[in-house]
Amino acid sequence: MQANIRPINHLWTHDDMTLRPRKQPPPPSQMCITLGQFLEKTLPQSTxxxxxxxxxxxxxxxxxxxxxxxxxxxxxxxxxxxxxxxxxxxxxxxxxxxxxxxxxxxxxxxxxxxxxxxxxxxxxxxxxxxxxxxxxxxxxxxxxxxxxxxxxxxxxxxxxxxxxxxxxxxxxxxxxxxxxxxxxxxxxxxxxxxxxxxxxxxxxxxxxxxxxxxxxxxxxxxxxxxxxxxxxxxxxxxxxxxxxxxxxxxxxxxxxxxxxxxxxxxxxxxxxxxxxxxxAEKSVRPEDEKILALRQQGLTQQKIADAVGLSKSMVQRRLKDITAMPRPDQDGAETED
Structure with missing residues (x-):
């Protein structure tokens, strides 16, 4: 067997050419503990x-x-x-x-x-x-x-x-x-x-x-x-x-x-x-114009999502952002090329 390989054997593990028993499950009395016991456990920090x-x-x-x-x-x-x-x-x-x-x-x-x-x-x-x-x-x-x-x-x-x-x-x-x-x-x-x-x-x-x-x-x-x-x-x-x-x-x-x-x-x-x-900034994106146009045509959010290749939830968020942001013709601001 090669070193550093997990074998399929359920009873043994293999690490650096050393066979060692696979950890056995704890007895039933240790598999169900009280809240008090659980809170007192010293757990390692997440790695x-x-x-x-x-x-x-x-x-x-x-x-x-x-x-x-x-x-x-x-x-x-x-x-x-x-x-x-x-x-x-x-x-x-x-x-x-x-x-x-x-x-x-x-x-x-x-x-x-x-x-x-x-x-x-x-x-x-x-x-x-x-x-x-x-x-x-x-x-x-x-x-x-x-x-x-x-x-x-x-x-x-x-x-x-x-x-x-x-x-x-x-x-x-x-x-x-x-x-x-x-x-x-x-x-x-x-x-x-x-x-x-x-x-x-x-x-x-x-x-x-x-x-x-x-x-x-x-x-x-x-x-x-x-x-x-x-x-x-x-x-x-x-x-x-x-x-x-x-x-x-x-x-x-x-x-x-x-x-x-x-x-x-x-x-x-x-x-x-x-x-x-x-x-992501709340700014106009290339697909927004199409999303808005399809919405104005009365299409549902799901049909818009299918048409533009986005998820329904993403279309919903884009519509919310589009309607919330000021349009260039409202405040005279220039759009970036």
Missing amino acids: SLLGDLILAGSVGMLVAPRGCGKSLLAMTIGYAIAGAKLLEPWGIGSGAEVCLIDGEMREQGLQTRFRLLNAKNTKPNSVMRAGQNFHIISRDAAGDPIGSIDTLEGQEAFDEIIPYSAKLIIIDNLSALTTSGREDAASFALIKQWIIRKRLSGVAVLLVHHTGKSGAQRGTSVHEDLLDYSIQLSPREEPGKTAFTLRHTKLRDHLPELKGDFDGAFWTADDMLHFRIEA
Whole structure:
């Protein structure tokens, strides 16, 4: 057996060539305690992987329509953690080990993206850390389907490959790494148990998933039961860039600095992948004119959302902002080119 590998054996774990018994569950008398006992427990501080959002053992989901930049953002999040880089609006990565499980990209395309991402990093120490701490499991690179995370056999196959030292596992994406194509509660049950086992071992999981026509994550809401946070991207027009509006649609912890919308964009220039994200301003955006025109025609918010490629909730927010902001013909202000 290789070192630093989680084996499929349920009785033993393997770390640095040392076999040791897997932690057994506590007796029933310790599994149900009183409130007084619970309040007296000394608990370890949460271990940050990326700011206060991604913690050791946390579970998150990144959802977006196709072509909106969700895989690029997932890679960037993983790279920031592995390379101990600052990534707004979340904070500084811890330098922990990350494992990306990619289920859909060609090996050449994946390598190109990582080369562009790595080229933007100007700090040699961070480049070195990312190179050592970011692990990639790619079906195309391996030349093998490996398995699917909605079967026990597939989970065991991935558990044999995932480095034991990885503190974050990125699943990109949920549809590509499952077998049936169904997205109901029953088909997610095995995945849910696998995620729970990761959480109990202190490993964080980030699921990348597609949105449906409504703009929300596709499939059953059971997907959201375990989530500590959920990040939703909605497409935004910005010429020559993969632009989006980012919103944290679920935050289990109190993180007021992450409330509200953020405008982000990826673009390639000078053989580097550039990324910018900032708090969304209440200003006119390219899609606003179309949203307002369709609303004046009497279309429902859902039909407007379908027409412009945004979620219904995003259209609702844009309409609220459009009607609240002063128009140029009202106060004589000039608009920026």
